[in-house]
Amino acid sequence: MGKGSTRGSMSNGGVLGPEISDERLMLAFQAGDARAFEALVRRHRAPVFNFILRFVGHRSRAEDVLQETWLKVVRSAREYEPKAKLTTWLYTIARNLCVDSTRKESYRQASSLEAPAAGTDGDEGRALGESLPDEGASPERGAHNARLRPLLERALASLPEEQREVFILREYSGIPFKEIAEVTGVSENTVKSRMRYALEALRRRLGELGVDGDLAEDGRTVAG
Amino acid sequence: MKAQNPHAHEDRLLDFAYGELPSTEAQALEAHLQGCVRCARALEDIRGVRVTMAQLSDEPAPDAGLESLLAYANQAARRAAAGPEPKPSRWRRWLLPVAGLAAVGTLGILSITVNENLNLAPAMKAADVVGAKSPGAAPEVSAPSALEAKAEAAPAPAAAPLADDLPLDKAPKRRDRGAYPERSVEWMNAGSGGGLDTRASKLAPAKKQLADFGQKERPPPPPPPAQTVAVAAEPQPVAQAVAGPRYDDLAKEERSSLRLGGASLAREVADEAEAPDGLMANAPSAAAPAGRAPAEAPKPVAASKSVSKAAPAASRAAVEEDAPRSAVGGALAGKADQAPSPTPASPPALSWQDLSRQAQAAASQGDDLRELRFLREALSAGAPRTERVRILNRLCELESALGQDSAADESCNRALAESPNSRAAEVALRKMKKRSVSQPAPASAAPALPRTEPPNGGAR
Numbered sequence: 001m002g003k004g005s006t007r008g009s010m011s012n013g014g015v016l017g018p019e020i021s022d023e024r025l026m027l028a029f030q031a032g033d034a035r036a037f038e039a040l041v042r043r044h045r046a047p048v049f050n051f052i053l054r055f056v057g058h059r060s061r062a063e064d065v066l067q068e069t070w071l072k073v074v075r076s077a078r079e080y081e082p083k084a085k086l087t088t089w090l091y092t093i094a095r096n097l098c099v100d101s102t103r104k105e106s107y108r109q110a111s112s113l114e115a116p117a118a119g120t121d122g123d124e125g126r127a128l129g130e131s132l133p134d135e136g137a138s139p140e141r142g143a144h145n146a147r148l149r150p151l152l153e154r155a156l157a158s159l160p161e162e163q164r165e166v167f168i169l170r171e172y173s174g175i176p177f178k179e180i181a182e183v184t185g186v187s188e189n190t191v192k193s194r195m196r197y198a199l200e201a202l203r204r205r206l207g208e209l210g211v212d213g214d215l216a217e218d219g220r221t222v223a224g
Numbered sequence: 225m226k227a228q229n230p231h232a233h234e235d236r237l238l239d240f241a242y243g244e245l246p247s248t249e250a251q252a253l254e255a256h257l258q259g260c261v262r263c264a265r266a267l268e269d270i271r272g273v274r275v276t277m278a279q280l281s282d283e284p285a286p287d288a289g290l291e292s293l294l295a296y297a298n299q300a301a302r303r304a305a306a307g308p309e310p311k312p313s314r315w316r317r318w319l320l321p322v323a324g325l326a327a328v329g330t331l332g333i334l335s336i337t338v339n340e341n342l343n344l345a346p347a348m349k350a351a352d353v354v355g356a357k358s359p360g361a362a363p364e365v366s367a368p369s370a371l372e373a374k375a376e377a378a379p380a381p382a383a384a385p386l387a388d389d390l391p392l393d394k395a396p397k398r399r400d401r402g403a404y405p406e407r408s409v410e411w412m413n414a415g416s417g418g419g420l421d422t423r424a425s426k427l428a429p430a431k432k433q434l435a436d437f438g439q440k441e442r443p444p445p446p447p448p449p450a451q452t453v454a455v456a457a458e459p460q461p462v463a464q465a466v467a468g469p470r471y472d473d474l475a476k477e478e479r480s481s482l483r484l485g486g487a488s489l490a491r492e493v494a495d496e497a498e499a500p501d502g503l504m505a506n507a508p509s510a511a512a513p514a515g516r517a518p519a520e521a522p523k524p525v526a527a528s529k530s531v532s533k534a535a536p537a538a539s540r541a542a543v544e545e546d547a548p549r550s551a552v553g554g555a556l557a558g559k560a561d562q563a564p565s566p567t568p569a570s571p572p573a574l575s576w577q578d579l580s581r582q583a584q585a586a587a588s589q590g591d592d593l594r595e596l597r598f599l600r601e602a603l604s605a606g607a608p609r610t611e612r613v614r615i616l617n618r619l620c621e622l623e624s625a626l627g628q629d630s631a632a633d634e635s636c637n638r639a640l641a642e643s644p645n646s647r648a649a650e651v652a653l654r655k656m657k658k659r660s661v662s663q664p665a666p667a668s669a670a671p672a673l674p675r676t677e678p679p680n681g682g683a684r
Contacts, residue, residue, distance in 0.1 A: 029297070029301060029304075030304060031304065031305070032301045032302065032303075032304040032305025032306075033301060034294070034297050034298040034300075034301035034302075037294075037297040037301065038294055038297070041290070041293065041294070041297075045285040045290075046282060046283075046284060046285040047282070048285075049283070049285035049286070050282045050283060050285075053283060054280075063286050063288060063289070066285065066286070066289075067288075067289040067293065070293050071293065071296065074293075074296055074297050074300050075300075077300065077304075078304070145279070145281070148279050149279070149280060149281075152276065152277055152279055152280040153280065155277075156277070156280070167277075170242060171274065171277060171278075172280075172282070176242075176244055177238075177239075177242075177244065192238050192239075195238055196238060199269070199270055199273050199274075200269075202273045202276075202277060203269055203272065203273045206273065206276055211276055
């Protein structure tokens with residue numbers, strides 16, 4: 001589909017519904033249609049944010065990386081070519097920024113390793129799995145997810161970065177293995193291998209944490 | 225029996241678990257799973273982890289930064305809609321260097337122009353000096369010619385034209401030299417080149433006054449000159465009267481301008497007045513015809529001694545010698561009584577100028593012998609070369625007229641030897657040829673002119 005037809009369809013006041021592909025929206029934005037970009041943001045902002053949040057494991061850093069990701073999309077919109085899916089291009093940008101942010105954070109943590117830990121002010125600054133409740137807490141139904149979530153986040157955070165990113169991309173972002181290979185820059189077999197290791201590691205870690213599928217489904221706590 | 229790996233489908237369990245396995249392969253895998261406990265257990269583990277991790281719900285994306293992001297996207301979209309910006313950006317990229325170069329170039333041109341203007345001052349000074357001499361020729365030619373024409377038209381005796389000619393020969397030159405300070409003043413005040421036009425406009429009425437002066441201020445015709453000495457003495461006040469006012473004006477201008485050019489001009493004029501070469505250099509223009517006048521008619525002069533014809537020429541020659549001094553002195557010092565007396569009283573040690581002047585006075589009186597003696601004495605007193613040629617030429621004429629042929633030959637030969645190409649030498653040669661024709665000599669004598677030794681060869 002040509003650029004002109006894309007612009008024409010976008011500028012005729014047509015509704016930017018879900019039937020319009022990501023690639024068409026991006027081409028429309030390239031042609032100067034700001035609404036197309038807004039549609040892309042509405043469509044992919046939350047999944048990208050969750051990918052970033054699960055990758056970096058820190059909310060405030062995730063928010064920064066998210067903003068940076070979309071700014072880079074705007075800046076690099078002229079370079080986009082519809083050879084691959086937009087999600088592949090979008091998650092590649094997000095993933096690279098996550099890697100950079102994680103490395104910066106690892107350097108920062110290494111430099112302040114002996115520094116006293118700062119008190120956490122709410123959930124804004126917390127890392128995934130840090131808000132794990134005491135195992136002896138009373139298992140109430142309404143508090144089930146609040147207790148299970150930190151366990152899952154801790155299990156996810158325990159994965160190596162290369163396994164974690166593959167698992168997140170496939171499990172939460174729904175990106176096929178082949179595209180994950182493009183995003184991460186490795187072969188598809190490597191991606192699948194990392195996925196198997198990630199699943200096995202999670203299974204063990206969840207077992208260690210007392211969380212299995214039955215408990216989760218039943219709403220029972222690990223301690224419970 | 226097939227030699228089949230019981231876990232051959234294990235690698236495809238991931239694809240099967242995430243729904244990426246094609247349907248045919250999925251069906252084959254399901255068939256395998258029914259008979260393979262290990263693969264079934266592995267698939268169950270994958271599904272268990274997925275189910276557990278699916279409990280980790282998505283978090284809503286923060287709204288912070290969304291509006292700024294969309295605004296930024298709107299800006300980018302407008303830029304994209306407006307078209308590419310490479311040309312304006314390139315233009316802006318080149319605008320600053322080009323503007324800088326233009327500014328530097330303009331500054332350089334201005335500085336060069338200013339430097340040229342500054343260097344122009346000495347150049348203009350030199351050009352002014354050169355230009356002051358070249359335009360000076362015009363008044364020299366025009367003013368005297370006009371006045372001389374008026375003098376010729378007027379039926380005045382010889383003394384009157386002499387009185388007019390004297391300042392006219394000198395005045396324009398002095399006037400032009402007097403223009404130095406004026407021009408420099410104009411140049412300094414009105415800028416380069418501006419002074420010439422104003423100078424010309426200022427000179428115009430002065431020229432007119434000068435031209436009119438020849439008619440208006442011309443003194444009444446004096447009585448016929450009874451004595452040439454008196455005639456020669458009379459023009460001096462007249463010359464001062466003519467030259468005086470002009471030089472007074474110029475002196476006033478010089479004093480008012482307070483320029484160095486005025487002082488230098490005064491020095492130049494004073495030097496010229498005192499320099500004998502200056503007098504002689506100016507003399508030939510008018511003195512040559514005066515000197516030739518008696519030479520071309522030696523017989524009438526010697527026979528009748530007619531004062532009416534000889535006096536103007538002689539008096540003119542005498543006045544031309546004396547008048548410049550008096551005129552310059554009268555103009556600069558304003559002292560009419562400082563004019564040298566034309567009386568022929570000679571001091572004991574006379575210079576060649578005095579002797580020459582006395583010789584001319586004697587010639588005006590028709591005393592050829594006395595003139596001859598003074599000329600010879602002037603020759604021995606060390607007259608300069610140009611004057612010596614003139615004296616020798618006059619000696620040749622006089623001696624020839626008095627019948628002293630050998631002495632005449634000697635004088636003529638000396639004149640020829642002094643300056644073979646000069647006009648006086650030509651005249652001397654002509655006299656010798658004329659004399660050799662009138663007095664036929666031996667055939668060998670005529671061509672042996674250079675070898676002819678005068679009897680008094682020691683006079684050479």
